[in-house]
Amino acid sequence: MSEEKEKKIIKSIKVDLDKCHGCRACEVACAAFHSDPKYSIVNPARSRIRVYRNELDNVFLPVRAGAYTKAECEGRQTYVINEQEYGECNFCNAPCPSRDLFKEPDSGLPLRCDMCESDPPLEEPMCVKWCLADALIYEEREEEVEEEEEIKEDELELGLELMADKYGLDKLIETVVRMAESREA
Ligand code: SF4
Numbered sequence: 001m002s003e004e005k006e007k008k009i010i011k012s013i014k015v016d017l018d019k020c021h022g023c024r025a026c027e028v029a030c031a032a033f034h035s036d037p038k039y040s041i042v043n044p045a046r047s048r049i050r051v052y053r054n055e056l057d058n059v060f061l062p063v064r065a066g067a068y069t070k071a072e073c074e075g076r077q078t079y080v081i082n083e084q085e086y087g088e089c090n091f092c093n094a095p096c097p098s099r100d101l102f103k104e105p106d107s108g109l110p111l112r113c114d115m116c117e118s119d120p121p122l123e124e125p126m127c128v129k130w131c132l133a134d135a136l137i138y139e140e141r142e143e144e145v146e147e148e149e150e151i152k153e154d155e156l157e158l159g160l161e162l163m164a165d166k167y168g169l170d171k172l173i174e175t176v177v178r179m180a181e182s183r184e185a
């Protein structure tokens, strides 16, 4: 694998927990933006941001989906907020085999925040735009990162691996061959 690095604008979203009141508008905006065609369906189960909500203790915590991990954690951490204990999974951003969170409801494939990549680009991600409480703050900075192509190859491999786990390798190969044949026809 190439070690080459390139300069890139890194987009990030800062979360101001004091301002989040758990309205879930960010989930709705994300799900609508990622429906096909865009804005045609709103199903928060497809959202790449999920808000952990504990209304009794006034704890609301938006979490954006990160990379899939095969590892089911051992020795989990516990967080104490306002004297109430919370398990680590409540705030974790990884789709993983232990739970259905951040998985496409139909295929079971993992969802990942893509910062609302689109052409033309948005001025700011949808969840930020529709958080009227200003709890989500969009930021950009320049950094050296691995080349984009390598990251996409990793993601493709992971997607295929998961499809093979779910439907079986034979079925996956059969489908890919059929797709290739129909493209050639
Ligand atoms: S839209 Fe903003 S205030 Fe509402 S749940 Fe999401 S982050 Fe919190």
Ligand code: SF4
Binding pocket: 029, 030, 031, 033, 047, 048, 049, 064, 065, 112, 113, 114, 115, 116, 125, 126, 127, 128
């Ligand atoms: S940045 Fe875009 S893709 Fe990521 S959680 Fe927000 S709305 Fe969803």
